[in-house]
Structure formats: C-alpha cells, structure tokens
Amino acid sequence: MQYDILIHDIGELLPMEADGPAKGEEMNQLQVLKDAAVAIQDGKVAWIGKTADARNLSAKKTIHAEGNLVTPGLVEAHTHLVFGGSREKELSLKQQGVDYLEILKQGGGILSTVRATRQASHDDLLSKARFHLDRMLMHGITTVEAKSGYGLDRETELKQLEVVKELKKQHPVDLVSTFLGAHAIPTEYKDDPEKFLQSMEEMFEEIKEENLAEFVDIFTEANVFSVEASRRYLEAAIAKGFQVKIHADEIETLGGTELAVGLGAISAEHLAVTSDEGIKKLGASDTIGVILPGTSFYLGKDSYARAREMIDAGAAIAISTDFNPGSSVTENLQLIMSIAALKLNMSPAEIWHAVTVNAAYAINRGEEAGSIAIGRKADIVIWDAPNHLYIPYHYGVNHVNTVLKNGEIRYR
Numbered sequence: 476m477q478y479d480i481l482i483h484d485i486g487e488l489l490p491m492e493a494d495g496p497a498k499g500e501e502m503n504q505l506q507v508l509k510d511a512a513v514a515i516q517d518g519k520v521a522w523i524g525k526t527a528d529a530r531n532l533s534a535k536k537t538i539h540a541e542g543n544l545v546t547p548g549l550v551e552a553h554t555h556l557v558f559g560g561s562r563e564k565e566l567s568l569k570q571q572g573v574d575y576l577e578i579l580k581q582g583g584g585i586l587s588t589v590r591a592t593r594q595a596s597h598d599d600l601l602s603k604a605r606f607h608l609d610r611m612l613m614h615g616i617t618t619v620e621a622k623s624g625y626g627l628d629r630e631t632e633l634k635q636l637e638v639v640k641e642l643k644k645q646h647p648v649d650l651v652s653t654f655l656g657a658h659a660i661p662t663e664y665k666d667d668p669e670k671f672l673q674s675m676e677e678m679f680e681e682i683k684e685e686n687l688a689e690f691v692d693i694f695t696e697a698n699v700f701s702v703e704a705s706r707r708y709l710e711a712a713i714a715k716g717f718q719v720k721i722h723a724d725e726i727e728t729l730g731g732t733e734l735a736v737g738l739g740a741i742s743a744e745h746l747a748v749t750s751d752e753g754i755k756k757l758g759a760s761d762t763i764g765v766i767l768p769g770t771s772f773y774l775g776k777d778s779y780a781r782a783r784e785m786i787d788a789g790a791a792i793a794i795s796t797d798f799n800p801g802s803s804v805t806e807n808l809q810l811i812m813s814i815a816a817l818k819l820n821m822s823p824a825e826i827w828h829a830v831t832v833n834a835a836y837a838i839n840r841g842e843e844a845g846s847i848a849i850g851r852k853a854d855i856v857i858w859d860a861p862n863h864l865y866i867p868y869h870y871g872v873n874h875v876n877t878v879l880k881n882g883e884i885r886y887r
C-alpha cells in the first residue's frame with residue numbers, strides 16, 4: 476500500500492478526537508501524541524501512529540515535521556466575512572471616546588458597511604471575501620462560518636449569501652453560511668424595528684429553499700433588537716427548520732444568553748457581559764458559548780467574557796475572531812488564542828478545544844471538522860512551533876508552516 480502523503484517526525488500531535496463538544500473540565504483534558512506520524516490517502520486521514528512505526532510505510536510524498544506541532548485545521552465559528560468597504564476612519568472616533576453603539580446610532584458603524592455593501596457588485600464582494608478567506612487559510616483555518624447582515628434588505632442580503640455559495644465552489648476552505656439579516660435596524664426602518672424584522676422573516680422560506688444558509692442569527696442588543704423581538708424572530712426561524720444563533724450580551728446585559736439556552740440555540744456568541752444566571756444556564760445546557768475576546772479588546776472594553784466561570788459551570792466554549800470591519804478587524808485566530816489565554820484565563824488545552832472540536836460543533840460540523848481521525852478529511856496544520864503551549868504564548872504572528880486541506884497542501 477502506498478499512501479499519498481506521510482507526515483512524520485511530529486513532536487506533538489493533537490488528534491482532538493471527540494464524540495461531542497468538550498464541556499466543562501473535559502476542555503482541559505488534552506490528548507497529546509508524541510513522536511507521531513500521520514498518513515493520508517484520497518484526502519482523508521488513513522493512518523495515525525508513531526514515527527518509529529511509520530518507517531516501513533511507503534508514500535508518494537513525505538513531509539518531515541522536524542519535531543514540531545501538528546494539529547487539526549482551525550475552525551472559525553463566527554465571522555462577518557462578506558462586506559464592502561472598510562472603517563479605518565472610526566478608529567479616531569473611538570480614540571475620542573465615542574462608543575460603538577453611539578457610532579451606530581449616528582448612522583455609522585454597521586450602517587456605514589451596509590451602505591458600502593449595497594453599492595458593491597457581487598464580483599467585488601466575492602474577490603474581497605476571497606482575499607480575507609485566503610488570509611484565514613494562511614493562518615491555519617480550514618473551516619469558516621460566514622454571516623450575512625450588511626445588506627439589511629432582501630437584495631443585498633441575498634447578494635452576500637450568494638457570494639458565500641459561490642466561494643463554497645471556488646475555495647478550498649469549507650464555508651458554513653448564516654443569515655444575519657437582523658444585524659441592525661436600517662435607516663429606512665428606523666422607527667419600526669418590528670416591521671423590519673418582519674421583512675427579514677419573509678426571506679426565511681426562500682433562503683431555506685435555495686439552501687443559502689443553515690443558521691439564523693440576530694444581534695440582541697440595547698437599541699438594536701430586544702429579547703422579546705429576538706425570541707419571536709428566532710421562533711419563526713426554528714419553525715422554518717433553521718438552527719439558531721444569537722449575538723448575545725455583547726455590550727449590554729440583556730439576557731440574550733438565557734434566550735439562546737431557552738430556545739435550544741446551537742450557540743450563544745460574544746457573552747462579554749452575560750449575567751450570573753446566564754452563565755449558570757449556559758453551563759447546564761447544550762448551547763455552545765462562542766467567545767470573541769478580540770472584540771472586547773478591539774472595542775477597548777474592560778469586560779471580557781467570564782470564560783472561567785462558564786467552564787466551571789460545565790459549558791462548552793469555542794473561541795473565534797468575529798472577523799468584521801468594525802469590532803474585530805483580524806483574520807488571525809492565533810492572536811485570539813493569545814488574548815483568550817491572557818484575558819479569559821483559559822488554559823492552552825481549553826483554547827485548543829475552543830478552536831477545533833468545540834468550534835466545529837458550534838457550526839454543526841463536529842462530525843467532519845476539528846479533529847484528526849481515521850476516515851476524516853485530512854485538514855491538518857503543521858506549525859513552526861515545538862508544542863501546543865507555544866501558539867498562545869508567542870503572540871501576534873503567524874506560526875503556520877503548512878496547511879493541508881482535504882489532504883492537499885494549500886499553503887506552505
């Protein structure tokens with residue numbers, strides 16, 4: 476038998492095998508295989524063992540990992556990948572102390588990206604999103620969730636969702652699509668948010684039929700959508716067969732986390748200011764907490780999600796970039812891993828679970844992404860790092876040596 480690729484002399488291999496998301500203290504239990512080797516056949520993982528036992532295996536191509544770390548491709552569970560324009564001018568407003576929701580209230584922030592996205596053509600949005608997706612791949616990410624939400628009208632929301640559909644065909648990274656039509660109240664509905672939500676709800680059927688999104692998400696926030704309006708909207712989405720997500724308790728404590736748990740949402744995301752009650756409920760539920768500490772950092776907030784308490788309460792936590800042009804402008808999930816270590820006090824073992832298996836389960840890809848296991852797609856990263864502790868430790872740069880997606884070298 477001749478394998479397609481053999482990766483050997485792996486100093487540390489993290490298989491991250493699991494039959495569900497790691498919850499609570501399971502997040503701190505990391506399986507580390509030393510002196511390991513992995514063989515790939517037809518795009519899938521075909522053999523895992525010791526380098527010493529790999530000596531008599533034959534392969535068309537051999538990659539020497541030089542004693543370094545090898546992990547599953549990272550999974551990015553929360554991004555706003557497709558948008559027009561950029562918002563670098565808001566940085567100086569932030570420095571003057573104008574806060575994020577105030578900028579939005581003045582028609583800037585999300586609404587300024589909405590204007591740029593409405594003006595952009597499908598092709599412009601496609602090439603821009605592809606550029607960011609390439610950069611994510613370079614940083615070791617092989618599966619990405621992408622939200623719409625910069626259209627806030629039927630035509631532009633569909634344009635964003637179509638871009639993701641097209642990228643699924645063109646790009647090696649696996650994409651998972653979320654409809655976030657309820658991301659802000661557009662100027663034309665300023666005085667009637669309910670009517671706006673109704674107009675987004677009217678798109679559910681079409682989105683389902685055209686298979687344009689798997690999840691429906693909403694920004695449950697002060698001056699945006701209330702808990703009650705969010706509940707009605709998400710119940711309608713569930714009735715149409717969608718799984719739901721919530722941008723919950725990002726800036727003000729409204730109870731979006733409790734709502735997510737109550738609705739059986741697949742994930743509650745942000746959680747920077749979740750209440751004690753919300754933490755308790757999350758810990759006792761199957762809803763995955765997707766924490767975005769880069770956003771707290773980038774918005775200059777003092778309050779970071781209380782990840783330690785959430786994990787102690789038994790929650791499954793994922794972490795993600797929240798990549799978007801306003802509140803977290805980075806494609807580098809490795810940087811977010813460092814912020815998670817320093818600001819959330821998560822251990823390296825917890826962080827690795829949070830960017831692999833748990834992130835995969837948060838977007839319903841737990842069975843196919845986020846681990847290195849026989850028979851699974853060979854989505855694998857070889858790092859320029861001796862061990863798994865090293866990535867959160869050495870911050871702000873890209874440690875990727877090689878990315879394999881479906882067993883093919885896509886970045887080296």
Ligand code: NIG
Nearest residue numbers: 585694722797799800801802
């Ligand atoms: O996840 N909070 C709402 N949405 C994004 C920010 C979007 C933007 O500022 O463009 C977030 O932080």
Ligand code: FE
Nearest residue numbers: 553555722797
């Ligand atoms: Fe977000």
